[in-house]
Amino acid sequence: MEFRLSELAARLGLTLRGDDCVVTGVGTLESAGPDDITFLADAKYAALLDTTRAAAVVVDEAHAAGVGRALVSANPYMDFARILFLFTPAQGCLEGTGVHERAFVHPGAEVDPTADIYPFAFVADGAKIGPRTRVFPGCYVGEGCVIGEDCTLYPNVSLMAGTVLGNRVMIHPGAVLGADGFGYVPTDDGRQKIPQVGRVVVEDDVEIGANTAIDRAMLDRTVIGHGTKIDNLVQIAHNCILGEHCTIVSQVGIAGSTKVGRGVIMAGQAGVADHVTIGNDAIIGPQCGVRTDVEEGRRMGGHPAMDYxxxxxxxxxxxxxxxxxxxxxxxxxxxxxxxxxxxxxxxx
Amino acid sequence: MEFRLSELAARLGLTLRGDDCVVTGVGTLESAGPDDITFLADAKYAALLDTTRAAAVVVDEAHAAGVGRALVSANPYMDFARILFLFTPAQGCLEGTGVHERAFVHPGAEVDPTADIYPFAFVADGAKIGPRTRVFPGCYVGEGCVIGEDCTLYPNVSLMAGTVLGNRVMIHPGAVLGADGFGYVPTDDGRQKIPQVGRVVVEDDVEIGANTAIDRAMLDRTVIGHGTKIDNLVQIAHNCILGEHCTIVSQVGIAGSTKVGRGVIMAGQAGVADHVTIGNDAIIGPQCGVRTDVEEGRRMGGHPAMDYxxxxxxxxxxxxxxxxxxxxxxxxxxxxxxxxxxxxxxxx
Amino acid sequence: MEFRLSELAARLGLTLRGDDCVVTGVGTLESAGPDDITFLADAKYAALLDTTRAAAVVVDEAHAAGVGRALVSANPYMDFARILFLFTPAQGCLEGTGVHERAFVHPGAEVDPTADIYPFAFVADGAKIGPRTRVFPGCYVGEGCVIGEDCTLYPNVSLMAGTVLGNRVMIHPGAVLGADGFGYVPTDDGRQKIPQVGRVVVEDDVEIGANTAIDRAMLDRTVIGHGTKIDNLVQIAHNCILGEHCTIVSQVGIAGSTKVGRGVIMAGQAGVADHVTIGNDAIIGPQCGVRTDVEEGRRMGGHPAMDYxxxxxxxxxxxxxxxxxxxxxxxxxxxxxxxxxxxxxxxx
Structure with a gap:
């Protein structure tokens, strides 16, 4: 992978200061080598501009003067992220080979001819897999699952029956969607299982972390809204509804039937009780324990949760x-x- | 799937009020369509009886008058759960096909002819799998494991060597039973591993959630008692003994050698230290941190745990x-x- | 498996008191049978010496007099651990059979002829697997991964592209190394993904627990230092650097770019914020929430973390x-x- 700086500038709408050259890799200000491009996003690291060996730096106007070859950007972090995409090949070593002979695809499933199904992936009866979606080894796609376009299921992901994914959904290894919700009726003979007959619905552009678990609804649906990003080892219980563009950090747990608004941020290891409503743009701090409704835009901390x-x-x-x-x-x-x-x- | 109301009433011992009809699905008071059956378990939702489109409602005597077609029940929630079982087919698309040719079953393993072993499941030497048990794709059943009747191992479950499951045990995707306990002897050269030579024993009617980890004992056994229900992403360390009919909610962690009595409830993200004894019917609150013994019937909250x-x-x-x-x-x-x-x- | 006591004494450099005999198993003071060997590590259990049925006991000098057949040790716990290794066969039922015909090994991968690759394991293009390393069913070894000697990947482990393991690394089932770090740039259209192009590097003698997740770096490396032991369900975010011989207990979460010194202990469910530095030999208590740097040797407790x-x-x-x-x-x-x-x- 290599790019001329002038080519990167043209693609991303940036201004090149200094002479053109070829860059072949990426790095931090400290780790970048003489053929790499790097970036300065936080002014507190500006001193490293003097010592970096990088061929070029994505910087804002204010710091461009201190750089031999600069790609000047109004948002260096975002533009560097876009450059990273150019340098990052998608993972997978059997791209474009369709359904591998060592995959199992049930005759009642429909797989788009442009999708890749890796060895040891299992696609059950009635499942539908959309264009350019990639299903890595060890994945299980249950009966009647519907997966959209350009999705990625990394290895050992389990989608239980009826799970629905929109487009461009990325699921990291070991995540489980659509396992039974934790619902029982207490009886004299112990707890009687309540069958969980709902499903999980994941909207477009959602990313779900490694070993995260999202349970199917008892009835109806558990929903993950458009653009929401979920980190590793998160628990989302049955019948939760998460809004658009939420950020749910690692090891968060959200109990059943809780409604989370748009743009909510939950920091690591936070917990939210069942049947709670979290307003839009609320921020829940790390390890915070939320037991009651949180109003729009509030920031909460501590256990029990209180005003930040x-x-x-x-x-x-x-x-x-x-x-x-x-x-x-x-x-x-x-x-x-x-x-x-x-x-x-x-x-x- | 369809049932006449009179048939449901007969099967479950309920009283039908109103005319008979066929129902083909289930829903909530709000989501049920005109061919669905629903239920009222909590009087605070009684107003929805006026607006529901459902064909019939499972209700208690007190609310039956307000319903066109009622199945009258002393415990509507439990009876609706039983109706859900009738409407819910078991997951899996290769039921009744036995050992699939793309499964791996070691010649030294014994699989009951009525068990289903899915493609890409692995059954090791000396393992025994009982009648009607289903082992989904990606499961690993280690050497000498013994699995009883009517168990379900959903996809990508790992049972390490020597794990024992009773009857009707259900394990959700990605759970790991019998991995090594976390035991080391400190030495001058760092920590020396203590081999973990015990096993995990799971009694009848236990349910274990997605991506939960239950470690084998160092010596002897880690035990999950009859009827206990464990949610997703729970950690149960080596040599723990859990009693019957416990309820362990998501992301709970129980450290080594802790003894948990009968009927104990632990809410989400609670943690219990090692070598602690929790009495029968104790209730441990969410995110609670338990460091010392808890007496029978006590309810604890907070970190450190204190009287609720x-x-x-x-x-x-x-x-x-x-x-x-x-x-x-x-x-x-x-x-x-x-x-x-x-x-x-x-x-x- | 059986050993004469005299043989064990010779191998481990212990002193045999009492007559020689054969032992065929191991147990606790309470569970050991008449052919088993057991140990006394904690004087508070010394009363059990009178009632144990064990054939022999590993004890310190102070307690040897009370024992019929004693293997006298300066560190009974450590020496018993060494005896356990002798009695514990490695797990796995296809040892020494090399690449199984039902494994998938990409033609561009290099697998040492002494390594075992089990059925349904997947080894991608450019991966290298060293001598005597065992890869269990359902494992995924991504492009360009490099795995050293004598490693064990238990079932359903996912190593994403570029992950590097040293020698004698043991990874328990379901662990995920090298999934994308959780990095986004906020934009007006929601969060834009920052490609994660770094990798995970695991040094020699590390052990990683079941369903633990260790994310790849955004750039550069996430590092797990030599001899560090990580328990189940732990989250280690992108760009973390863990030093040598750390002990990270179950359900701990460490946020991005945090540096952890040598010999640090983190107890269960502790959480550490991003960009924090934890000094050598620090001890972080259970459920502790660390937000700021911790000096060498300090012991912290509570949330927020404070002096213990x-x-x-x-x-x-x-x-x-x-x-x-x-x-x-x-x-x-x-x-x-x-x-x-x-x-x-x-x-x-």
Whole structure:
């Protein structure tokens, strides 16, 4: 893979400052070699411009003067991400070979001729797989699943029966969509399973992390909205509805029937109770425990979740709590002494 | 799939009110169509009885009058769950075909002729698989595993050597049973692995969620008791003993050698330390951190775990802690002023 | 498997007290049968020496007198672990058979002739697999992966393109190495993916637990240092650098670009923020939430993380916080009464 800087500038609508050359790779300001292109997104690393060995740097106007060969960008981080796409071949070593003879595709399934089904992938009866979608080894696509265009199912992904994926959905290895929700009726003989007959619906441009689990609905649908990004090891329970463009960081857990608005961010290891509504653009902090509805645009922290400002004050106060107990005890003693003294005086 | 209401009433011992008809599907009060059956389990949704399009509703006696066609039940939720079973075909598209030619079954394994082993499943030497058990694609059944009757191993489940499953055990995709426990002896050259030579034993009627991990014992056994239900992404460490009919919600972690009694409930993301004993029917709250033994029937919350009532009071007080610091400071000032004044007066 | 006690003593450099005999298995003091060998590592279980049925016990000098047949050791736990290795056959039922005809190995891959590649394992173009390494069913080894000697990839492990493993690395079922890091640029049209073009590098003697996820770097490398042990369901984000001989317990999450020193211990469910540095030999407590750098040798607890001693005091004080509010209220009332009284007196 190699590109002339002038070619990159033309493709991305950037301005080239300095002489043209060929770049063959990418790196950070510190790791880039003399044939690599790099970027400066955060001014605090500007000093590294003096020492980088990179052939060229994607920078904003303010820092372009300090760079031998610059691709000047209004958003260097975004434009460098676009350059990375050019340098990054898709993973997979059997691209364009269609259904491999060592894959299993049920005669009742429909696979677009431009899709790739790798060895040891299993496509069940009634499943439909769209154009240019790639199903890696060890994936299971259950009965009646419908997968759109340009999706990627990395190795060992399990889609249980009836799961629906839109277009350009990317699912990382080991993720499980459409396993039974965790629903039981308590009885005298223990818990009786409630069959989970709904499904999981994933809209366009969603990305789902490694070993994440998204359960099918009891009835109806569990929905992941358009453009939402879900990290690794996340749990999304039955009947949850996630809005568009949410960001759900690793190890978050969302309990059943919770509704999450548009653009919500949940930081790592946060937990949300069942049947809760999270408003648009809310931000849930790391390890935060949300038990009740969160209004639009609110930022929450702590366990139990509280207003983020309050939480940050609590964070700074927590180490002082042992001292607070001492101070209260001292106050009590002092006040008691005062009262005793007064009483003594009164009795005099 | 279709049933006459009279047939459902007869099968489940319910009373039909209104005229008979055929139902072909299931739904919620809101989503059910004119050929579907639905249910009312919680009186707070009773208003939806007026607007539902459902053909029939499973309801209790108190609400039956408001329904055109009612199946009257003492426990509508449980009876609707039983109806769901009738409407839900088992997943899988190769039922009843036995060992598929693209499965791998070691010659030293014993597979009951009524069991189904899907393509790309692997059954190792000495493993035994009982009647009507289904092993989906990508499963691994290690050496000497023993699996009972009517079990389901959904795709990509790994049972490491020696794992024992009772009857009617259901394991969701990606779960791992019998991987090595996390045991090391510290030495001057780092940590030396302690071989884990025990096994995992799962009793009858257990359900295990997607991507959950249950480690083999160092010696002896890790045990999951009869009827216990475990959700997704749960960690159960080596040598844990879980009693009967426990409910372990998603992302719970239980450290090594901990003993959990009968009927214990652990809510999402709770953690329990090693070598702890949890009494029967205890309830551990969400994200709760348990470090010490919990008595029978106790309900615990918070991190560190404390009595649930105390925890709930703390929950409501936490946002007021910054204010408490201010109040104590004000008290100190006021008291100091008072003392100064008195001292002044005394000195007068 | 059977050994004479004299043989075990000779191999491990221990002293045999009592007559020689053959042992055929291992167990705990409680579970061992009359042909088994067991151990006493913790003096609090010494009373069990009187009742154990074991043929022999690995004990320290102080307890050897109470044992019929003793293998006397300066470190009974470590020496018993070494005995366990002798009694534990490696898992796997196709050892020494090389590349199985039902595995898929790309013609562009290089597999050492002493390596075993099980059925349904997939080895991609350009991958290299070293001597005596075993790749179990359902594993995926992506393009250009390099795996050293004596490694074990248990079933359904996914190594994405470019992942590098040293020697003697053991990866438990379902773990995913080298999936894309969770990196996006916010734009007006939602989040644009930043291609993740780095890789995961795992040094020698590392062990990685079931269903753990370690993401590839955006650029450069995510590194797991020599001898580090990682438990199940752990999340390690892109560009993390973990030092040598760390111990990372189940369900820990480490966010992007965090640097972890040598010998660090993180207990279960702890979380560490991104771009943080954890000093050598630091200890992070269970469920602890670390947001800022931790100095070498420090022990941290709680969320937010604080000094462990402070945290332990807070732990004991937390249940008393409701009472503290009451005490402050009482003080306020009492002080107000006092002031009122004084004011009244002053006004007299």
């Amino acid at each position: 400002g309050t939480y940050m004050r609590n964070m700074s106060l927590a180490p002082k709590i042992p001292d607070l107990f001492k101070r209260v005890k001292a106050l009590e003693k002092e006040l008691a002494a005062l009262v005793t003294k007064r009483t003594g005086e009164d009795n005099e | 009532g105390t925890y709930m009071r703390n929950m409501s007080l936490a946002p007021k802690i910054p204010d408490l610091f201010k109040r104590v400071k004000a008290l100190e000032k006021e008291l100091a002023a008072l003392v100064t004044k008195r001292t002044g007066e005394d000195n007068e | 001693g402070t945290y332990m005091r807070n732990m004991s004080l937390a249940p008393k916080i409701p009472d503290l509010f009451k005490r402050v209220k009482a003080l306020e009332k009492e002080l107000a009464a006092l002031v009122t009284k004084r004011t009244g007196e002053d006004n007299e």
